[in-house]
Amino acid sequence: MKKKFLFSFFFFLLLGIFTHAQDQTNKSAYINKKLHNIDSLIKENQFEQAESLIQSTQNTFTFRANDEEQLAFDFRAAMILYEKGDEERALNSLLIGFEKLKSIPFSPLNIEYANYLAKIFFNSQNFDKAISYNKIALKKAKLLKDTVNITKSLIRLGSFFYAKKEEDSALIYFRRVTYFPVTPKTEVRISNALNNMGVIALSKDNFDLAKAYANQALEIKVKLKDTLGVALLKVNLGNLYHFENNYSAAIKNYKDAIRTIGKDESVDGLNFKKVAYENLSVSYDSLGDYQNAYFYLVKYDKVNKELTDEYLAENFAEVEAKYNLAKEEQKTEEEKSKTFRAQVLFVGLALVTLTFLILAFIFYKNYKLKEQNKLEQIHSNLQTRIINATIDAKEKERKTIAEILHDSVSALLSSANLHLQASKAQLNSKAPAEISKAQEIVKEASVKIRDLSHKLISSVLLKFGLAFAVHDICEKxxxxxxxxxxxxxxxxxxxxxxxxxxxxxxxELINNILKHSKAKNASITLMERNGDKLLIQIIDDGKGFDVKRERKKDGLGLSHIEARVKIMKGVFNINSKKGEGTSIFISVPVYKSVKAELV
Structure with missing residues (x-):
């Protein structure tokens, strides 16, 4: 029956652990999904919806301030603050969160916080701070072996140094990106690095090198089938040819860029077309072909108007969406408020009831514990008194027997020996041999009586006191x-x-040393303090023992000794470890001194 119970217990325990683990997995998946949704809303500048989603998720779960999940939500909230123009609060929130992340050094959030702090400082023209935080992001990315973030950090560091007009330093970081093998994880960053290296080469009027970098980047973008990326590089190549006064080659690349974009009517696509049309107009103008220059300028103007109309339409749609969302949120808040008031009332009553029950239970347990402690104290005191009464009775009995043996029996034997000696003297040579034998027997009995008397109680103690008795027992x-x-x-x-x-x-303590300690040296120190306390310290270099274990077993009679010291209103302390010997300290108040009895 017991085995079945244990099996059931462990089964339900394992089931509980598995269920808890499953719940944690589900919770993590749910939170990650919410974070992804929040990121999408922030990217689309839908900040109110993102804030609402953050708040509702935090209301669903309870996070500690330093939890990684809480810091992830705090990061998104700081991003929203910054995007909405509250730079100071955003920066303060990010710095606090970044400090908390020191307790989670392997969290990827370290990279996100450091990157965003770098972005804020870069936008405020504090390039040194931006570089410092970006280097932290790079270090954390290397720690996590995160190739994507390593290349991202290198690109950003290059861009920050370029902004500082430290082109050589920028070139070092861009070039380090190109050392990575071209893989799906690195090809975008490598292409960007090559493009940026081309820009630096252009700034130094090294058009051939700039074109070489641009063509390398173009190969990667073509392989990635990145239409807009290809178009951008074609425009850049066109610009390079234009700066070389090779307007025909420039026009060819601009037209290639437009063909690459094709029918892409997205905002990015239209912006690329606008730039390409404008550059075509300029290149044709430089060739003196004013007809084509005018033709592409008209196209540029048309696309520019489309972008303006689309922007206005997007703004109107966004305002309408925000208005509708605000109305829905107001209704939701009203419903939440009603539900919340009902929940508060219910939870309040439940808490009051629970608090009352807990206090009643605590009061009952304390009462039972106090009663149990009282009984244990009474039992302990009773045991102590019984032990001491028994020991006192034994000591009194031993003293009485010793006194009887010494004062009475020894005296009688001495008297008998004297009578035998007198009889032997009177009979002279005619004394029978039995008298001499009787004398020998009486002498032997006297010695044994004396030895027995000394075993029962030390004669040195009675005659000369405690100090001499302790010296005597040490010598013995x-x-x-x-x-x-x-x-x-x-x-x-x-x-x-x-x-x-x-x-x-x-x-008794010396007997313990002799029987159990296997010590080579032991010392007993007696000292009087302030005239009213006697201190005793007994130290040996023996094998030592586990004090707690021996107290439970009481194989050394420690509880009896402690009880005797306690009844004398003294202190008993023992320190011992296996292999380190034993030290015993006793402090007892001194009884009033009286004249010693003579024996």
């Missing part, structure tokens, strides 16, 4: 394998009952 137990030393720091004599208690504690 020291041998070739263990050296025991003591230092009493000149302590005085104390109440005899107090000395017996302390001596028994020290003796």
């Amino acid at each position: 137990y020291s041998n070739s394998e263990l050296e025991l030393i003591s230092d009493d720091n000149g302590i005085k004599r104390y109440d005899q009952k107090f000395e017996i208690k302390i001596y028994n504690i020290i003796e």
Whole structure:
């Protein structure tokens, strides 16, 4: 039954983990889709819709301030602020977000934040800052081995240095892009780099080199089937030929550009046509062919009007769309407001009820815990008192037996020995051998009684006090394998009952050293502090032990010793680690000193 329960438990646990992982995957996919939609809206300048989508997604999920998802939404919100003209707030938001990203060094967001910061500083003519952030973006792209962003960063760095009129530095970064192999990931950037290198060559009047770069770029654009890219390069080639006064070649390239665009009526397509028509008009004019110059100027004017009309139409459509969206949003907000008020009321009542239940539960648990602690304290105190009462009784009994053996039995045996000696003297040589044997037996009994008396309680302790008794026990137990030393720091004599208690504690701890420690050296230090406290420190260099484990097992009698110290209102502390020896510290208040008993 137990196995079945465990199997079920682990099954549901694994199922829960799998479900959680699946939920996380679904959540990530949903968020990525929303971010993609927001990016599309920003690209189309539909900032209000993008802001609304950001807000609704953040209302759906709860993110921490430093979460990567939250920082992704913050990045889009900053982009919108900047595009709407609030540069200061946008910059502040991006800098805060970029600082938070330091805790996520491998996030691709580092590149996006650094690139956009570079863009803002570039647009404000702060080229050095722009270059600094673009270099950070390049470093992060290399860290992530992101070829696309590496080439993008190199292109931007080249453009920023070109804007600073540092053409040689710009050329270095553009050329580094061309070192990459031509792949679907790099061909667009390589083509752009070649085109930019051509522009730099043109600025230096190196028309042949400029045309070579333009033709290399053109090959890539043709391979990519990038119609507008091909048209742009054809226009650039036409410009190069025009600057060389080769107007016929220039006209051929401009016409090629127009043929490439064909029937593309998009805004970009029309703009390219407009530039090509204008350049054709200029080239024909330079040839003195004014008829064709006028013909293409008319075409230029026509396309220009189309672009203006299209722009106005787009503006009208955008205003109408914004108006309709505002109306829909107002209705939605009103519905949300009603729903929100109902939710707040429900959640408020639920929270009050939950808070009350939690407080009641906490109060009940605290009450039960206090009662349990009281019972445990009473039980602990009772155990301590029982242990000490037992030990006190044993100590008293041992002292009484020792006194009886010493004062009574020893005296009787001494008296018997004297009588036997007197009888032996009276009988002189006629004394039977049994009297001598009896004397030997009485002497042996006296020795054993004395030894037993000393085992029960140290005679040195009773006669000379704790300091001498500790010295004595150290000498007694020291041998070739263990050296025991003591230092009493000149302590005085104390109440005899107090000395017996302390001596028994020290003796038990020394027995532990002898039995378990495998120590070579041990020291016992006694010290009196302020006249009312006795400090005891026992240190050995033995094998040590796990204090917590031994307290639970109590194989060394530590709980008994601690109970005895506790009942004396003292402090007991033990420090030990395997292989590092043991240090024991005891501090007890001193009993009032009385005159020592003579034995």
